[in-house]
Amino acid sequence: MLDRQSIAANDFDPSAASLLDPPLTDVQCAMREGLHRFAADVMRPAGCALDRMTAEEVVQKDSHFYATHEIYRSLGFSQAALAELPPAEAALLQSIAYEELGWGDSGLAISIGVNAMPASVARLLGANEFAERFPETKFGCWAITEPDHGSDMLDSTRQTFASNGQYGRPSCLARKVGDEIVLSGQKSAWVSNGAVAEQAVLFSLYDDGRTGIRGCVLYVPLDAKGVARGKPLEKLGQRSLPQGEIFFDEVRLPANLIAAGPDEYxxxxxxxxxxxxxxxxxxxxxxxxxxxxxxxxxxxxxxxxxxxxxxxxxxxxxxxxxxxxxxxxxxxxxxxxxxxxxxxxxxxxxxxxxxxxxxxxxxxxxxxxxxxxxxxxxxxxxxxxxxxxxxxxxxxxxxxxxxxxxxxxxxxxxxxxxx
Ligand SMILES: Cc1cc2nc3c(=O)[nH]c(=O)nc-3n(C[C@H](O)[C@H](O)[C@H](O)COP(=O)(O)OP(=O)(O)OC[C@H]3O[C@@H](n4cnc5c(N)ncnc54)[C@H](O)[C@@H]3O)c2cc1C
Structure with missing residues (x-):
């Protein structure tokens, strides 16, 4: 499967580019070497092959996409394991790991990274029960941007908003109805892993029926009734990363899937x-x-x-x-x-x-x-x-x-x- 795309770098000593690293511990070296081999032997050839496929082919069950994830999972490197370490140690290991994965193939590295987003956001919020319920061993995504609100959705404090801006209606709205949340609308075609994800940590506008429309963080199992997907997106780069719209047609969810309400948003x-x-x-x-x-x-x-x-x-x-x-x-x-x-x-x-x-x-x-x-x-x-x-x-x-x-x-x- 190797071709000219992968030959030069596979023969190359990666330490040549890292001469300025302070000495790494044995654990850090072992992890880096393990992930480097995975990046060189699995991610690079897979990334090159997926890059040449159509977006529809990338998400076929027999494509290199799923095989790469399966091998990655078998390595046993996980955010859950990192979370057990002291924060500085975990952060350095994580940074070294992401560099190796990015070196292998950035689209696949992002895909691996966003699988962990639901659990990582849960740990960030101190809501560990969500980390257990929405683990990184499933395909996950971070669904925040919307067709009409790309940059806007990333700026809840409005630091970048135009003073005369008309920001209009959200493309996706969660409403509190009794003991349930009803979710309607859609997230953008750019959601990483959107075409394959089994679960989403969804950042959405929220009408709790009391304080007007504000934000919330909601965990969504994507096999819920009323969830649909758009076609996988064809794009210029990171073609190994499946992206696509997620639609919500009056999806009813228990209210306890809200991990952060308007006051914490x-x-x-x-x-x-x-x-x-x-x-x-x-x-x-x-x-x-x-x-x-x-x-x-x-x-x-x-x-x-x-x-x-x-x-x-x-x-x-x-x-x-x-x-x-x-x-x-x-x-x-x-x-x-x-x-x-x-x-x-x-x-x-x-x-x-x-x-x-x-x-x-x-x-x-x-x-x-x-x-x-x-x-x-x-x-x-x-x-x-x-x-x-x-x-x-x-x-x-x-x-x-x-x-x-x-x-x-x-x-x-x-x-x-x-x-
Ligand atoms: C590879 C990739 C992966 C992505 N992954 C995810 C994901 O996992 N989840 C997810 O939800 N989204 C994801 N996105 C979406 C991404 O976050 C948005 O594309 C990005 O925030 C820009 O939004 P937009 O595309 O709607 O552009 P727009 O917001 O329409 O912006 C268009 C242009 O206008 C400028 N602009 C807009 N508003 C302002 C402002 N207020 N001040 C100054 N300039 C402004 C922008 O800088 C840009 O140049 C991904 C996108 C890409 C390309």
């Missing part, structure tokens, strides 16, 4: 954005590193004028610029992961800085890698054009970077106090 979203953005930071360092390693290997391999192109000064200088960016993004991603895991109140601006830096880095480094590959960089026979497409999607995913920058700036400058 802002804090729940704040904590979730801290978690999601920091994870994106570590994961896309992996994508940037992959692009750098491919370029470094190719620069030794490809000859022009009778010598490997690495002998040309400008190629070495370009490679150094890529290396510098990868190291800087990794340093920030790990620092933010550990700092936020150990702080009384995690810093959203830190998590956003990590996400923007890593995704921008992944895009820039992948683009530089395409340049080093020359014409071959444009070809689907080689791996770097896929990395460029995958990285491009990350600058929109979990919030457009420009919108997140406004939120980060608002956090930094005490926007709440000024308004």
């Amino acid at each position: 802002h804090d729940a979203l704040y904590g979730t954005l801290c978690l999601a953005n920091a994870s994106m930071g570590s994961l896309f360092v992996g994508v940037a590193r992959a692009a750098f390693e491919h370029a470094l290997a190719y620069a030794h391999e490809r000859k022009q004028g009778g010598v490997p192109i690495v002998q040309h000064q400008s190629v070495r200088s370009r490679l150094f610029g890529m290396y510098r960016k990868v190291e800087a993004a990794r340093a920030l991603a790990r620092r933010v992961a550990v700092a936020n895991a150990t702080a009384t109140q995690p810093a959203l601006q830190g998590a956003i800085a990590s996400k923007i830096t890593a995704t921008q880095t992944a895009f820039e480094v992948a683009s530089e890698a395409v340049q080093i590959f020359g014409g071959a960089g444009m070809s689907r026979e080689y791996p770097v054009e896929k990395l460029l497409r995958d990285a491009r999607a990350s600058m929109i995913e979990d919030g457009c970077n420009e919108l997140l920058a406004i939120k980060g700036g608002s956090q930094l400058t005490g926007w709440e106090r000024l308004h």
Whole structure:
């Protein structure tokens, strides 16, 4: 199954890109090596194969998508296990793990990551019963954005809203009716794992019949009566990640599936954005590193004028610029992961800085890698054009970077106090 897409990096020593790592413990090294092998031997070939399939083919039961998840589960690396460790240790391990998974294939890494979102959000809210009921061993998703409310839904404190904006009606509404919640409307086609998820942690507007329309976090088993899916989404990058709309037609759920009500909603979203953005930071360092390693290997391999192109000064200088960016993004991603895991109140601006830096880095480094590959960089026979497409999607995913920058700036400058 290996082809030119995976050869260069599989032969390459990953430690070359990590020379600046402080010494890792035996446990950290063992976990990294185990996940690196999985990323190299399973995720990369599967990601390349899925990238060439249609979105409908990706979600067929016999596709590499399901096989990859099955092998990942057999490795025994889980958020539940991490949650047993001291927070700083767990956060560093998590950051190292996401980098390796992102290095393997970002679409599959996101898919693995969002499986854990229902349980991770539950632990964040101190609602451990939901973590047990909605475990990461099932396909999960974080359903928040809506067709008419993409950026808006990620900003419950309205730091980015236009002062004269008309934000209209929600596309999805949960209503309290007696002892039940009735859910109607839809979430956007962009929900990661939306096409395959068995359960959702749903961030929705909520009418509790008392205090007007505000937000809530609701756990939704997606086999409930009235749930339907749209077609899996065809898209530019991260094609191994199945995405698609989820529709709710008067879905009736017990009210005890609400894990955070209107009074807790802002804090729940704040904590979730801290978690999601920091994870994106570590994961896309992996994508940037992959692009750098491919370029470094190719620069030794490809000859022009009778010598490997690495002998040309400008190629070495370009490679150094890529290396510098990868190291800087990794340093920030790990620092933010550990700092936020150990702080009384995690810093959203830190998590956003990590996400923007890593995704921008992944895009820039992948683009530089395409340049080093020359014409071959444009070809689907080689791996770097896929990395460029995958990285491009990350600058929109979990919030457009420009919108997140406004939120980060608002956090930094005490926007709440000024308004
Ligand atoms: C690969 C991928 C994975 C995703 N995964 C998930 C997921 O798991 N769950 C989920 O619910 N969603 C997911 N999304 C959706 C994602 O969060 C949204 O696409 C993103 O928040 C932007 O929303 P939008 O696409 O509706 O764009 P819009 O909100 O329509 O924005 C369009 C443009 O307008 C700008 N803009 C909009 N509002 C403002 C503002 N107030 N201030 C400044 N600029 C503004 C934006 O920056 C952007 O450039 C995913 C998206 C992608 C691409």
